[in-house]
Amino acid sequence: MLIRIFRHDLRLLVADKTLTIFAVFFGLLMAYAVANGAAWTHERAERVRLWYADGEESISKVRQETADVEQGKKTAAEAPFAGWVFHVKLPAAKPPAPLSPLSVGQEDLYPFTAMAEFYSKKNELFKNYETDNPTTLLAGRFDPAFVVIYLFPLLIIALTYNLLSREREDGTLLLTLAQPVRLRDIVLGKTGARLLVALTLVIGLTLIGLAVSGVDLAASEVIAGLVLWLSLVIAYTLFWFALAVGVNSRGRSSATNAVVLVSLWLLFVVIVPSLLSIAVTSIYPVPSRFDFIEQVRRNDNDVDRSSKRLVDDYHSDHSQGKFDSSDAQSRFYIIGEEKEKRSLPLVAAYDEQLNRQHRLVDRVHFLSPAVVMQEATNAIAGSDRTRHDSFRRQVEAFLDNWRAFSVPLSFRRVNLASSDYDSLPRFSFREEASRELAARVFNGVVFLIVPTLLIAGFAFWGLRRFPLVG
Amino acid sequence: MVAIIIRKELKEMWRDGRFRLAAGVVLTLLLIAIGLGWAGARKAIHERSLAVNTDRAEWLAQGQRSPHSAAHFGRYAFKPITPLAFLDKGVNGYLGIAVWMEAHYQNPFRFRLAEDATALQRFGELTAAVVLQLLIPLLIVLFAFSQFAVEREAGTLRQLLSLGVRPRTLAIGKASSVAVALGSVLLPAVLLGSVALIVVSGEQDPLHNIDRFLLLALAYLLYFGATLGIALAVSASVRSSRLALLALLAFWIVSCLIVPRFAADIANRLAPGPSYAELKQAIGHDLKAAGMPDGVPDTAKREEIKQRLFAQYKVSRIEDLPINFDAVYLQEGEVFGNQVYDKHYGALWDLFERQNRMQDLSAVVTPLSAVRSISMGLAGTDFAHHRDFAQTAENYRRALNERLNGEMRDKAGQESYRYLSDETLWQSVPDFTYAAPETGWVLYVHKWNIALLSLWFIVGCSAAVVAVGRMRAV
Numbered sequence: 001m002l003i004r005i006f007r008h009d010l011r012l013l014v015a016d017k018t019l020t021i022f023a024v025f026f027g028l029l030m031a032y033a034v035a036n037g038a039a040w041t042h043e044r045a046e047r048v049r050l051w052y053a054d055g056e057e058s059i060s061k062v063r064q065e066t067a068d069v070e071q072g073k074k075t076a077a078e079a080p081f082a083g084w085v086f087h088v089k090l091p092a093a094k095p096p097a098p099l100s101p102l103s104v105g106q107e108d109l110y111p112f113t114a115m116a117e118f119y120s121k122k123n124e125l126f127k128n129y130e131t132d133n134p135t136t137l138l139a140g141r142f143d144p145a146f147v148v149i150y151l152f153p154l155l156i157i158a159l160t161y162n163l164l165s166r167e168r169e170d171g172t173l174l175l176t177l178a179q180p181v182r183l184r185d186i187v188l189g190k191t192g193a194r195l196l197v198a199l200t201l202v203i204g205l206t207l208i209g210l211a212v213s214g215v216d217l218a219a220s221e222v223i224a225g226l227v228l229w230l231s232l233v234i235a236y237t238l239f240w241f242a243l244a245v246g247v248n249s250r251g252r253s254s255a256t257n258a259v260v261l262v263s264l265w266l267l268f269v270v271i272v273p274s275l276l277s278i279a280v281t282s283i284y285p286v287p288s289r290f291d292f293i294e295q296v297r298r299n300d301n302d303v304d305r306s307s308k309r310l311v312d313d314y315h316s317d318h319s320q321g322k323f324d325s326s327d328a329q330s331r332f333y334i335i336g337e338e339k340e341k342r343s344l345p346l347v348a349a350y351d352e353q354l355n356r357q358h359r360l361v362d363r364v365h366f367l368s369p370a371v372v373m374q375e376a377t378n379a380i381a382g383s384d385r386t387r388h389d390s391f392r393r394q395v396e397a398f399l400d401n402w403r404a405f406s407v408p409l410s411f412r413r414v415n416l417a418s419s420d421y422d423s424l425p426r427f428s429f430r431e432e433a434s435r436e437l438a439a440r441v442f443n444g445v446v447f448l449i450v451p452t453l454l455i456a457g458f459a460f461w462g463l464r465r466f467p468l469v470g
Numbered sequence: 471m472v473a474i475i476i477r478k479e480l481k482e483m484w485r486d487g488r489f490r491l492a493a494g495v496v497l498t499l500l501l502i503a504i505g506l507g508w509a510g511a512r513k514a515i516h517e518r519s520l521a522v523n524t525d526r527a528e529w530l531a532q533g534q535r536s537p538h539s540a541a542h543f544g545r546y547a548f549k550p551i552t553p554l555a556f557l558d559k560g561v562n563g564y565l566g567i568a569v570w571m572e573a574h575y576q577n578p579f580r581f582r583l584a585e586d587a588t589a590l591q592r593f594g595e596l597t598a599a600v601v602l603q604l605l606i607p608l609l610i611v612l613f614a615f616s617q618f619a620v621e622r623e624a625g626t627l628r629q630l631l632s633l634g635v636r637p638r639t640l641a642i643g644k645a646s647s648v649a650v651a652l653g654s655v656l657l658p659a660v661l662l663g664s665v666a667l668i669v670v671s672g673e674q675d676p677l678h679n680i681d682r683f684l685l686l687a688l689a690y691l692l693y694f695g696a697t698l699g700i701a702l703a704v705s706a707s708v709r710s711s712r713l714a715l716l717a718l719l720a721f722w723i724v725s726c727l728i729v730p731r732f733a734a735d736i737a738n739r740l741a742p743g744p745s746y747a748e749l750k751q752a753i754g755h756d757l758k759a760a761g762m763p764d765g766v767p768d769t770a771k772r773e774e775i776k777q778r779l780f781a782q783y784k785v786s787r788i789e790d791l792p793i794n795f796d797a798v799y800l801q802e803g804e805v806f807g808n809q810v811y812d813k814h815y816g817a818l819w820d821l822f823e824r825q826n827r828m829q830d831l832s833a834v835v836t837p838l839s840a841v842r843s844i845s846m847g848l849a850g851t852d853f854a855h856h857r858d859f860a861q862t863a864e865n866y867r868r869a870l871n872e873r874l875n876g877e878m879r880d881k882a883g884q885e886s887y888r889y890l891s892d893e894t895l896w897q898s899v900p901d902f903t904y905a906a907p908e909t910g911w912v913l914y915v916h917k918w919n920i921a922l923l924s925l926w927f928i929v930g931c932s933a934a935v936v937a938v939g940r941m942r943a944v
Contacts, residue, residue, distance in 0.1 A: 273593035
């Protein structure tokens with residue numbers, strides 16, 4: 001019986017012109033979103049590639065100059081940076097994750113490139129902001145995560161707001177229930193048909209879109225990510241369906257159902273996230289950046305005053321090689337190290353407060369399925385803060401590594417030979433283990449499934465007293 | 471007659487629990503948004519003024535150092551928090567809060583507030599502007615979609631028209647009743663907003679910003695009027711109330727969700743910008759090509775400048791020059807560097823403005839785009855204000871460097887970089903000051919948005935009148 005209802009409803013859905021228009025419109029938006037996400041990923045990957053390429057080119061240029069000086073083809077004056085360990089610039093960049101087309105997330109805000117040098121200060125490593133129009137950043141990107149989180153529930157509402165109320169208003173519900181069929185089966189059958197339509201649209205279009213845009217769907221980490229994403233989408237879909245059935249089970253008119261469901265959408269997708277954001281930033285406010293800037297400057301000023309002459313010397317040289325004493329360069333390094341040492345606690349205070357905010361969000365984001373979905377999708381697409389923090393830590397570790405090599409050389413006044421340039425350390429970003437990612441996403445799935453089951457339970461219990469007339 | 475209609479409609483709305491609930495929720499959110507915005511603005515203003523004072527103190531406490539070293543220490547310019555920013559944060563969260571004005575480099579602004587936030591913030595911050603732009607129209611739709619359609623379905627419309635009530639009177643009456651209901655939600659918010667504005671203005675004359683506040687109120691009134699007109703027109707034209715509601719909701723969804731992101735995207739594709747690396751490379755290339763890598767003349771360029779000075783002062787040795795040579799080449803580097811920065815940053819900012827104008831074109835599809843831009847503009851939190859501030863800060867930076875290099879040129883003699891200045895010089899440098907642009911300038915920048923918003927208002931009202939005139943009683 002269930003199958004019959006399911007098949008029958010599927011036919012009705014396909015025949016409904018308005019719904020077909022909605023579905024086609026949604027499909028177009030979804031396809032556009034996937035294309036957009038893919039384009040963004042390609043652009044980002046290209047920029048990462050260029051960053052490394054340009055960095056390597058600079059290194060090989062200096063390598064060539066060093067070789068020229070060694071072979072006597074150039075004098076030291078003509079090649080002022082040849083062999084200088086403090087001139088080496090090592091590029092580091094964060095490549096987009098394999099499933100990055102799914103969600104741009106916070107990636108458009110975070111600096112994704114850095115240059116590790118002898119004089120780099122850890123608190124100054126990440127300031128290469130992309131040149132994006134702030135109005136574009138404010139609007140946000142039209143990516144699959146946006147379509148799934150904001151627009152997909154509206155499609156679900158359009159499919160389900162009159163699930164039962166329409167049949168009741170048309171009078172066919174009474175006729176159907178005169179047959180030996182339970183109301184529960186009718187609801188399940190109709191829900192199942194709509195579920196199939198909705199999931200096919202979202203999942204099908206995303207997979208096709210990803211394949212077309214060149215994502216290697218056979219790669220193991222991509223498959224792992226896609227499985228996680230599928231379970232998320234299904235859980236999210238089930239939540240909204242449960243909500244719709246719950247509202248339908250109260251027995252009100254189609255118009256009322258629509259208004260209630262749209263209000264709930266507004267609540268979960270717009271209002272609750274804003275209120276949560278207010279709560280989180282009120283409980284753990286980030287320290288003032290104005291104060292941060294001036295504290296760093298005060299520290300720098302203090303350190304400068306205690307080694308004024310040296311700093312004046314460095315500024316007057318302007319890297320034309322007039323400095324012939326690597327001793328002075330090393331002493332300047334020490335000044336920089338002192339400045340960094342004083343600034344790092346300030347940076348750490350920020351990070352700690354933001355981490356507290358994140359942990360609080362993790363505890364309360366079950367209040368809005370939209371937030372759960374956004375966080376988990378960002379994790380899968382590698383566009384969340386966790387991955388960026390991992391990048392920052394890896395670059396800092398890389399810088400420590402470089403310092404361990406270059407600082408002793410500088411203090412011993414040893415220059416690099418041209419062959420040394422080939423064995424310079426190179427940065428390569430290490431992705432998080434899939435296990436850890438899976439744990440985080442699974443967390444999100446649970447936060448979606450549990451409310452779904454509760455609402456579904458409430459809905460089916462309400463069906464027992466469903467008013468068949470009126 | 472109109473008064474009778476208004477009283478009846480208001481009574482019905484009041485009796486309907488849904489309207490009370492919706493209005494109550496929106497009013498609460500609006501008051502929370504204003505309260506929070508005000509508290510946040512006060513805190514930011516306080517922190518900013520502390521930072522400005524500290525910056526001056528640190529500048530004065532540099533002790534003895536060469537003028538050029540002081541130029542490298544530089545000053546910081548902190549973005550002002552405009553009084554109306556507590557209502558509409560605009561794009562400020564995605565722009566840095568301060569810029570380091572140092573020698574040789576026009577630096578980008580640092581520390582964007584959006585970065586110091588969780589992903590929650592991307593869902594949209596609860597500001598008064600968001601509530602007014604997104605939630606009030608929903609409230610209008612809720613109040614208005616049933617005005618005619620429900621009466622038609624209930625059969626009372628036919629009775630009403632048979633009494634000889636003119637459709638226009640009916641339209642005005644129902645529109646007014648919705649407006650009064652809306653007013654009951656907006657009035658407390660306006661009162662609270664005015665008080666907050668006065669407090670936030672601090673020592674500044676609150677009347678100084680009253681014109682922006684009033685124009686902002688007017689813009690939102692036009693927006694609400696347009697929305698109301700369209701809602702009534704749909705309610706009068708469409709057969710069933712359900713269809714009216716769905717149509718209006720669909721319009722709201724497209725306007726508020728899809729159009730902004732879509733327009734931003736299209737603008738980005740039609741007018742793509744350079745990446746950070748490309749911009750840096752282009753600037754570096756231009757500087758290097760002129761013999762001024764990183765804004766400082768290289769050996770060859772310095773030789774050229776030296777020869778020029780020798781010819782000018784009719785000497786043949788650096789020691790015989792009456793001015794300091796190093797300061798001269800430093801300043802030449804600055805001047806040339808400034809030209810390169812003007813070219814590239816100017817092009818980038820022009821591009822942003824072009825993209826923004828393209829995005830504003832979406833006001834043809836929905837009045838939300840127009841009111842959003844106007845709101846940001848009047849609150850002083852749009853890109854145009856940022857550009858104005860950035861340019862003013864850059865001009866100060868150039869003047870500062872010229873002053874410091876001039877000091878070194880005239881006083882350093884042969885000591886060159888070893889010449890040390892002290893607090894007398896640091897004290898003599900005026901602080902950076904900035905005055906926000908006039909309201910007239912804002913209106914000029916947003917002239918097309920204002921025109922389109924007014925057009926929407928006229929279209930909305932006309933549509934309502936026409937639709938009600940052609941309304942069928944059954």
